[in-house]
Amino acid sequence: MNINNVKKVIDEYITLENPSEVFSQKDILEFFSSIPIQYLDEDKAEFHKLPEYITVYRGSSFQKYNPNILNVSWSTNKKLASWFATRFRAIQKSWMLKKGEIRKEDVLFYINARGENEIILNPSDLCWEEEIIATHDDDCIRNSCKCTFDEDFYNQECITASRQRSLISQLPARTLENKSRRLL
Helix, strand or coil: CCHHHHHHHHHHHHHCCCHHHCCCHHHHHHHHHHCCCCECHHHHHHHHHCCCEEEEEEEECCCCCCCCCCCCEEECCHHHHHHHHHCCCCCCCEEEEEEEEEEHHHCCEEECCCCCCEEECCHHHCCEEEEEEEECCCHHHHHHCCCCCCCHHHHCCCCCHHHHHHHHHHCCCCCCCCCCCCCC
């Protein structure tokens, strides 16, 4: 797959509200493990500033682990992860915020196209992980979700099913064993 097709698939992936409705975790891990880059040129400087061990966060409106959720998209921004955990707080009574650490060399992909400091990773590569379960009364979580980025993006319609199927057809049939990288 050439770099333009890689960029196209990445762009489509990050615009999905719920990638787990389109892709399996195996498909996503195989795709990001097989591409020869860890970031796009525009994110190169930010990626190189990251420490050797990166603290990452993941917010979820599901209180308990759900194997149907990808769990591969994390952020270096705790406030943003808190927002993801609490954005449906009007209808959710509880949510979960995860915190973990990953070695920089184990990051499958880094992108900051939407100001999310997103790290795509294989959850099994985390050095450690902890869960923080919160309720509406948790001021720490409620106050931490005041962050600035384009909320309108999350209110737009999902891409069509036919477009989603075309993305799946572009995923390479490679194994997770191929983790070699060429940094641009």
